[in-house]
Amino acid sequence: MSFYLLLSLFVTQVLAIWPLPSSMMMGEEVLFVDRTVNFIYNGAAQVALPQPEQMPFEQDLNLFISQQGNYGHHNTSSQKVISTAIKSTTQTLFEQNFVPWKFHPRHSDFEPAMNASCNYIKTVYLKQTEADPANVTKPLAGDVDESYSLSIATNGRATITASSSIGIAHGLTTFTQLFYKHSSGAAYTPYAPVNIKDAPKFQHRGLNMDVSRAWYAPADITRMIDALAYNKFNRLHLHITDAQSWPIEIPALPMLAEKGSYREGFTYSPQTMAYIQDYGASRGVEVILEIDMPGHTSSIAYSYPELIAAFNEKDWSTYAAEPPSGTLKLNSSGVTEFLDTLFEDLLPRVLPYSSYFHTGGDEVNVNAYNLDDTVRSNDTAILQPLMQAFVDRAHTKVRAAGLTPIAWEEMLLTWNLTLGSDVVIQTWQSDEAVAQTVSKGHKALVGNYNYWYLDCGHGQWLDFYPDASQAYYPYYDYCAPLHNWRMMYAYDPLEGVPANLTHLVLGGEVHIWSEQTDPVNVDRQVWPRACAAAEVLWSGAKDEHGQNRSQITASPRLSEMRERLVARGVGAEPIQMPFCTQNGTQCAL
Amino acid sequence: MSFYLLLSLFVTQVLAIWPLPSSMMMGEEVLFVDRTVNFIYNGAAQVALPQPEQMPFEQDLNLFISQQGNYGHHNTSSQKVISTAIKSTTQTLFEQNFVPWKFHPRHSDFEPAMNASCNYIKTVYLKQTEADPANVTKPLAGDVDESYSLSIATNGRATITASSSIGIAHGLTTFTQLFYKHSSGAAYTPYAPVNIKDAPKFQHRGLNMDVSRAWYAPADITRMIDALAYNKFNRLHLHITDAQSWPIEIPALPMLAEKGSYREGFTYSPQTMAYIQDYGASRGVEVILEIDMPGHTSSIAYSYPELIAAFNEKDWSTYAAEPPSGTLKLNSSGVTEFLDTLFEDLLPRVLPYSSYFHTGGDEVNVNAYNLDDTVRSNDTAILQPLMQAFVDRAHTKVRAAGLTPIAWEEMLLTWNLTLGSDVVIQTWQSDEAVAQTVSKGHKALVGNYNYWYLDCGHGQWLDFYPDASQAYYPYYDYCAPLHNWRMMYAYDPLEGVPANLTHLVLGGEVHIWSEQTDPVNVDRQVWPRACAAAEVLWSGAKDEHGQNRSQITASPRLSEMRERLVARGVGAEPIQMPFCTQNGTQCAL
Structure with a gap:
C-alpha cells in the first residue's frame, strides 16, 4: 500500500x-x-x-x-x-x-x-x-x-x-x-x-497490414513487427494479395508474382516470407497470411486471365468496391486446380510459423458473376451454394495443412454459409456483426471500421471528372473522418456482446489499408493511434470500475510511449505539444 | 499546334x-x-x-x-x-x-x-x-x-x-x-x-509554419524551404512565438528565450535566424517573421511575468482559445518599453532579408483584460482605443525600421482598428473576411481555415475528464475534418471578391499549426497537400474556361510531384496507389 x-x-x-x-x-x-x-x-x-x-x-x-x-x-x-x-x-x-x-x-x-x-x-x-x-x-x-x-x-x-x-x-x-x-x-x-x-485481456491482438495495394519492403514489415511487439500486440495479419498487386511468390505458379506484382523485384520470395514470419515469431508476433478470395483477386488476371470474371471493367463500381473489378470464377475447375496448387505450395510454408490461414471473403460483388461464364447470374439463390462449395474446398485444404481458417464476416453473415466451428470470423462492419457472429457460436475478431481503420479520413483517392466533381465535394472517403486515438480508445470489443458469449471474442485487429498509405507514411498512419487499440486489447476498454479509461491518465502515458517509438526508429505522430506534457493536466477540459 | x-x-x-x-x-x-x-x-x-x-x-x-x-x-x-x-x-x-x-x-x-x-x-x-x-x-x-x-x-x-x-x-x-x-x-x-x-497568378504564395508550439531544428525549416521553392511558393511565414514557447533569441532581452524556450538549446540565435532567412532568400522564398501580439504571448511570462495578464489561468477557456491563457497588458508602460527594446533589437535583423514584419493580432480574448491591472475591463468600448494605440505604436516601429506591417484580420474586422493603408491583412476565418478586407481598401492574404489549415482533422489534443468525456465524443478538433488535397484545390482565393477589387488580393498562405505537428510528422502534414495550394496560387484556381481545374489531369501530375518531393528527401504522403497511377484514368468516377 x-x-x-x-x-x-x-x-x-x-x-x-x-x-x-x-x-x-x-x-x-x-x-x-x-x-x-x-x-x-x-x-x-x-x-x-x-x-x-x-x-x-x-x-x-x-x-x-x-x-x-x-x-x-x-x-x-x-x-x-x-x-x-x-x-x-x-x-x-x-x-x-x-x-x-x-x-x-x-x-x-x-x-x-x-x-x-x-x-x-x-x-x-x-x-x-x-x-x-x-x-x-x-x-x-x-x-x-x-x-x-x-x-x-x-x-x-x-x-x-x-x-x-x-x-x-x-x-x-x-x-x-x-x-x-x-x-x-x-x-x-x-x-x-x-x-x-x-496479463492480457484478449488473446488475439493484431494489426492487419495491406501489403498488396502498395509495395512494402521487408524492412518496412519488420519495423512494423518491432513496433507491434513493443505494444504487446501478438498478431500481424498480412493482407498480402488483392486486386491491385500480387507480391507473394508462389514457386508452383511463378507467373502470379512475375506478372501480378507492381514491378520487378517488388515480390516476397519464400525465403523472404520465412524471414518475416520468423522475425515475428521470435518477438511473439504471429504472422498470419491472408489470400483474399474469391473477390479482391483480379491481380491474378495478369497471369491467369481465364480464372477471373469481370476483370477491370470500365464500369467498375457495378462490379467491385473499388477498381479494378474482378473475381475468381465461382464454378470453374480451372479455379479449383489453381487453388489446389496454390494451397499445396504455400500452406506448408505457413505451418512452421502460424496456426492460422486467412481465406478472406469480404466484399464479394454478385454482379461480377453475371460476367462469369461458369455462372452467368447475380442471383444469390444460384450463387450461394456455389460459394458454400468454394469456401468448403478452401477450408478443407487449410485444415488438411494443419491450419485453422479465418474468414471475413460476410461469408457467415451476408452469404449465410455453414462454416466449421473452428473457423474464426473477422468482423469489420459493425458491433452487431460481432454479436451475430458469437450468437452463431463462432469465435470472433473485432475491428469495426468506424473506429479501428487507421487509413480513414485522408479524403477520396478516386479522381472525379469535372461533371461529377461538384457532387462529390468535399471529397471525403467512405470511412471519414480520421479516427483519432481518443475515439479508438473508447471502442469496446465487447460492446453489445451478451455476457455469456464474451469468451468467443478472441480479440481484434486494427487495420491499415494502402490506398493512400505506403512506406513513406505508414508509420504516421499507424502510430501512435494503434497503441490505443493495443491497450484496449491488452488491458481492456474499461477500468476497474467498469468505466471507460480516463484520457487524463492515458494521454501523458501515450505521449511518452510515442517518444519511445520515435527513439526506436518508428515515425509516430505527436498527440500533444510539449506545453501540455510538461504541465500535467493543464491541457484538460 | x-x-x-x-x-x-x-x-x-x-x-x-x-x-x-x-x-x-x-x-x-x-x-x-x-x-x-x-x-x-x-x-x-x-x-x-x-x-x-x-x-x-x-x-x-x-x-x-x-x-x-x-x-x-x-x-x-x-x-x-x-x-x-x-x-x-x-x-x-x-x-x-x-x-x-x-x-x-x-x-x-x-x-x-x-x-x-x-x-x-x-x-x-x-x-x-x-x-x-x-x-x-x-x-x-x-x-x-x-x-x-x-x-x-x-x-x-x-x-x-x-x-x-x-x-x-x-x-x-x-x-x-x-x-x-x-x-x-x-x-x-x-x-x-x-x-x-x-508567370504566377498571385504575388504572395506562402506557408505559415508554427515553430513555437513545437520545436523545429533549423534543418527542419530549411528542408521546408527547399520543398516550398520546388513548388514555386515565395513566402515562408514563421509564426515564431506563441503562448507555448519563445524560441527566438533576442540579445537585448536574453531571458525571453532562456526561460521561455521549451528546453536549453531549443532556441534560434541571431546567426541561425540569418542563416534561415538567407537560405530562403537564396531560393526565392522570403522568410517573414511574426511575433504575435498582444494575445498568444504568455511565454513572455516565464521571463517578464509583470507584462502578462491572465497568465496560465486554470479556467483557460474563459481567457484564451487554448492553454495557456495570457496576453500582453494593454495599457502598460512596461509593455511599451519591452516592445521598443524587442523591435529595436529584432527588426534591423529582419531588414536584410524581408520587407515585411507580422505583428499578429489574432484571437485576442477580451476577458483576459479583466485580469489586466492596467485595464480591469472586458468592455470593448474601453479596450478598443487602447488596442488602437497598441497597434499604432507597433506599426510605427515596424515602418521606422523600413518594413511593412502584416496583421491578422481581427485587428481590422473584429476590433475595427484604423490601420495604415500599407498594412497587409492576413485573413483566415472566412471568404467574407477577404471581401470585407478589400472593400476597406486593404491588401489581403487568403487562407480560410476551413480549407487551407493543414493540421486539421487529427482529433482533439485536449484531454477530457471522465465526466466531460462523453459530451465531447468523438473528439473532433475545431477545424475537422482533415482537408484533403481535392478540397484544398477547389478553393478559390477570389471567391466572393468583387471584380474591381481582386487586385487587392495579394495571394495567400496555407498554415501548419503545431499542436499535433512536430519534426517527425511535419512533412506528411504539409506535403503534398500544400502543393494543391501552390497550384491555386501560381496557376489560379480556374482553368482557361473559368472552371475549377480538373482532378483527372491534376491527380497524376500531383502523384508525380509527390515522387519528386520524396526523391528530394521530403516525406510527402501518397494520394493514390500505383494501380491508379499506372493505369491512366481507371481510378476515376
Missing part, C-alpha cells in the same frame, strides 16, 4: 508503461542500470545474440536464408524468443532510449544525479516456471499464457517471472519502459521499487 | 510540372542530359557553388556564420540566387531524381534506350533580360517579375529567359521537372521539344 501512496504523491504523469499492466506498484527511488547488465534465464547466463539487429537488413536476410536452408522450414524456438528479447532490451535501454524533458516542467532540473543511488541493476533474473508448449511461437488464441510478473527492488535486484517465454519477453518489454536515458547516456528508472503483475 | 497534337496523342499522364505553367507545348522525343551539363548565365559560364547542399547542416551553418560575421547583416545577392538554383538543378537531376515506374503500365518497357537520341543537353542558357531590382530577394508583393520562358529543342539546346534572377530560378525548377531518372542513373526527358511560358 505504501507504494501506491508514493505513486500518487510523487509520480503524477511519467509512467509510460503502455499498455497498462493489470496491477502496478511503484516507488520514487532512482536506480541506474549497469551498461553490462546481464540476464540469467532459469539459472543460465544469457548472451544476447549478436544478430540480427546490429546488421543491415540485407545482410541479416541473407544470413537467415543461409542458416535456414531451403525456404526456412524451421520452427522458431523458445530460446530464440528469449535471446531476441534480451537483445532488444539492451538495445532499447542503451541505444534507443530518450531523455524525458517533455514530461517535466520546462528548464527544470529533473534528472537524477549520477550518484543518486549506490545500487545498480547488474542482473535481471528471468524465471520461466513451465516448459513452453510446442507451438509457443505459433499459437492458436489462448494456447500460450502471456502473463508475467516483474519486480525491481531498491537494492537493484530485478526479476521477471512467467510461465512461458512469451511472458518473459512481455516482461522485458515492460522493463524497458521503466527506464529513461540520462543526458550522460546512462539508463535509469526513478520508480524503484517496482512490482507489476500483468 | 503540332506539339499540342503530339501531346494529346502520346503523352497522356506523365507531365509532372507542378504548379501548371501558363502555357506549355511538348513533343515526344527523348533527350538525355549530360552529367557535366553546364550553365551559361548571360554569356558567363557558371560554376555551381560547392556548398551548401553537400555539407552536413551544422557545418553549413557554421560556414555561413563565419562568412557573414556578426548576425549576418548582408543582403542576399542575385548571383547567389542563380548559383543556388544551378546547384539545386544538378542535384535534383542527378542525385534526387526518380524512376517513374509508377506512371507506366506494370512491367512495361517504358524506359528509352540509352541511344534513343544522338543529341544531348550539354548547356543550359540562362538569359536575364533586365537587371534585378535591389530588393529582388526581399520584395514587397509585385516588386519582382517572376515570369520565365523555357525552351528545349530536339538538338539539345535549352534556354531559360526571364527578367529577374528569381524568374530564372523558377525556370530551372520547371526544367528539372521535365526529367526522369533512368535505371542507368542518367537523366532524360521524353518530352522534347518543349516550349513553356509561365
Whole structure:
C-alpha cells in the first residue's frame, strides 16, 4: 500500500508503461542500470545474440536464408524468443532510449544525479516456471499464457517471472519502459521499487497490414513487427494479395508474382516470407497470411486471365468496391486446380510459423458473376451454394495443412454459409456483426471500421471528372473522418456482446489499408493511434470500475510511449505539444 | 499546334510540372542530359557553388556564420540566387531524381534506350533580360517579375529567359521537372521539344509554419524551404512565438528565450535566424517573421511575468482559445518599453532579408483584460482605443525600421482598428473576411481555415475528464475534418471578391499549426497537400474556361510531384496507389 501512496504523491504523469499492466506498484527511488547488465534465464547466463539487429537488413536476410536452408522450414524456438528479447532490451535501454524533458516542467532540473543511488541493476533474473508448449511461437488464441510478473527492488535486484517465454519477453518489454536515458547516456528508472503483475485481456491482438495495394519492403514489415511487439500486440495479419498487386511468390505458379506484382523485384520470395514470419515469431508476433478470395483477386488476371470474371471493367463500381473489378470464377475447375496448387505450395510454408490461414471473403460483388461464364447470374439463390462449395474446398485444404481458417464476416453473415466451428470470423462492419457472429457460436475478431481503420479520413483517392466533381465535394472517403486515438480508445470489443458469449471474442485487429498509405507514411498512419487499440486489447476498454479509461491518465502515458517509438526508429505522430506534457493536466477540459 | 497534337496523342499522364505553367507545348522525343551539363548565365559560364547542399547542416551553418560575421547583416545577392538554383538543378537531376515506374503500365518497357537520341543537353542558357531590382530577394508583393520562358529543342539546346534572377530560378525548377531518372542513373526527358511560358497568378504564395508550439531544428525549416521553392511558393511565414514557447533569441532581452524556450538549446540565435532567412532568400522564398501580439504571448511570462495578464489561468477557456491563457497588458508602460527594446533589437535583423514584419493580432480574448491591472475591463468600448494605440505604436516601429506591417484580420474586422493603408491583412476565418478586407481598401492574404489549415482533422489534443468525456465524443478538433488535397484545390482565393477589387488580393498562405505537428510528422502534414495550394496560387484556381481545374489531369501530375518531393528527401504522403497511377484514368468516377 505504501507504494501506491508514493505513486500518487510523487509520480503524477511519467509512467509510460503502455499498455497498462493489470496491477502496478511503484516507488520514487532512482536506480541506474549497469551498461553490462546481464540476464540469467532459469539459472543460465544469457548472451544476447549478436544478430540480427546490429546488421543491415540485407545482410541479416541473407544470413537467415543461409542458416535456414531451403525456404526456412524451421520452427522458431523458445530460446530464440528469449535471446531476441534480451537483445532488444539492451538495445532499447542503451541505444534507443530518450531523455524525458517533455514530461517535466520546462528548464527544470529533473534528472537524477549520477550518484543518486549506490545500487545498480547488474542482473535481471528471468524465471520461466513451465516448459513452453510446442507451438509457443505459433499459437492458436489462448494456447500460450502471456502473463508475467516483474519486480525491481531498491537494492537493484530485478526479476521477471512467467510461465512461458512469451511472458518473459512481455516482461522485458515492460522493463524497458521503466527506464529513461540520462543526458550522460546512462539508463535509469526513478520508480524503484517496482512490482507489476500483468496479463492480457484478449488473446488475439493484431494489426492487419495491406501489403498488396502498395509495395512494402521487408524492412518496412519488420519495423512494423518491432513496433507491434513493443505494444504487446501478438498478431500481424498480412493482407498480402488483392486486386491491385500480387507480391507473394508462389514457386508452383511463378507467373502470379512475375506478372501480378507492381514491378520487378517488388515480390516476397519464400525465403523472404520465412524471414518475416520468423522475425515475428521470435518477438511473439504471429504472422498470419491472408489470400483474399474469391473477390479482391483480379491481380491474378495478369497471369491467369481465364480464372477471373469481370476483370477491370470500365464500369467498375457495378462490379467491385473499388477498381479494378474482378473475381475468381465461382464454378470453374480451372479455379479449383489453381487453388489446389496454390494451397499445396504455400500452406506448408505457413505451418512452421502460424496456426492460422486467412481465406478472406469480404466484399464479394454478385454482379461480377453475371460476367462469369461458369455462372452467368447475380442471383444469390444460384450463387450461394456455389460459394458454400468454394469456401468448403478452401477450408478443407487449410485444415488438411494443419491450419485453422479465418474468414471475413460476410461469408457467415451476408452469404449465410455453414462454416466449421473452428473457423474464426473477422468482423469489420459493425458491433452487431460481432454479436451475430458469437450468437452463431463462432469465435470472433473485432475491428469495426468506424473506429479501428487507421487509413480513414485522408479524403477520396478516386479522381472525379469535372461533371461529377461538384457532387462529390468535399471529397471525403467512405470511412471519414480520421479516427483519432481518443475515439479508438473508447471502442469496446465487447460492446453489445451478451455476457455469456464474451469468451468467443478472441480479440481484434486494427487495420491499415494502402490506398493512400505506403512506406513513406505508414508509420504516421499507424502510430501512435494503434497503441490505443493495443491497450484496449491488452488491458481492456474499461477500468476497474467498469468505466471507460480516463484520457487524463492515458494521454501523458501515450505521449511518452510515442517518444519511445520515435527513439526506436518508428515515425509516430505527436498527440500533444510539449506545453501540455510538461504541465500535467493543464491541457484538460 | 503540332506539339499540342503530339501531346494529346502520346503523352497522356506523365507531365509532372507542378504548379501548371501558363502555357506549355511538348513533343515526344527523348533527350538525355549530360552529367557535366553546364550553365551559361548571360554569356558567363557558371560554376555551381560547392556548398551548401553537400555539407552536413551544422557545418553549413557554421560556414555561413563565419562568412557573414556578426548576425549576418548582408543582403542576399542575385548571383547567389542563380548559383543556388544551378546547384539545386544538378542535384535534383542527378542525385534526387526518380524512376517513374509508377506512371507506366506494370512491367512495361517504358524506359528509352540509352541511344534513343544522338543529341544531348550539354548547356543550359540562362538569359536575364533586365537587371534585378535591389530588393529582388526581399520584395514587397509585385516588386519582382517572376515570369520565365523555357525552351528545349530536339538538338539539345535549352534556354531559360526571364527578367529577374528569381524568374530564372523558377525556370530551372520547371526544367528539372521535365526529367526522369533512368535505371542507368542518367537523366532524360521524353518530352522534347518543349516550349513553356509561365508567370504566377498571385504575388504572395506562402506557408505559415508554427515553430513555437513545437520545436523545429533549423534543418527542419530549411528542408521546408527547399520543398516550398520546388513548388514555386515565395513566402515562408514563421509564426515564431506563441503562448507555448519563445524560441527566438533576442540579445537585448536574453531571458525571453532562456526561460521561455521549451528546453536549453531549443532556441534560434541571431546567426541561425540569418542563416534561415538567407537560405530562403537564396531560393526565392522570403522568410517573414511574426511575433504575435498582444494575445498568444504568455511565454513572455516565464521571463517578464509583470507584462502578462491572465497568465496560465486554470479556467483557460474563459481567457484564451487554448492553454495557456495570457496576453500582453494593454495599457502598460512596461509593455511599451519591452516592445521598443524587442523591435529595436529584432527588426534591423529582419531588414536584410524581408520587407515585411507580422505583428499578429489574432484571437485576442477580451476577458483576459479583466485580469489586466492596467485595464480591469472586458468592455470593448474601453479596450478598443487602447488596442488602437497598441497597434499604432507597433506599426510605427515596424515602418521606422523600413518594413511593412502584416496583421491578422481581427485587428481590422473584429476590433475595427484604423490601420495604415500599407498594412497587409492576413485573413483566415472566412471568404467574407477577404471581401470585407478589400472593400476597406486593404491588401489581403487568403487562407480560410476551413480549407487551407493543414493540421486539421487529427482529433482533439485536449484531454477530457471522465465526466466531460462523453459530451465531447468523438473528439473532433475545431477545424475537422482533415482537408484533403481535392478540397484544398477547389478553393478559390477570389471567391466572393468583387471584380474591381481582386487586385487587392495579394495571394495567400496555407498554415501548419503545431499542436499535433512536430519534426517527425511535419512533412506528411504539409506535403503534398500544400502543393494543391501552390497550384491555386501560381496557376489560379480556374482553368482557361473559368472552371475549377480538373482532378483527372491534376491527380497524376500531383502523384508525380509527390515522387519528386520524396526523391528530394521530403516525406510527402501518397494520394493514390500505383494501380491508379499506372493505369491512366481507371481510378476515376
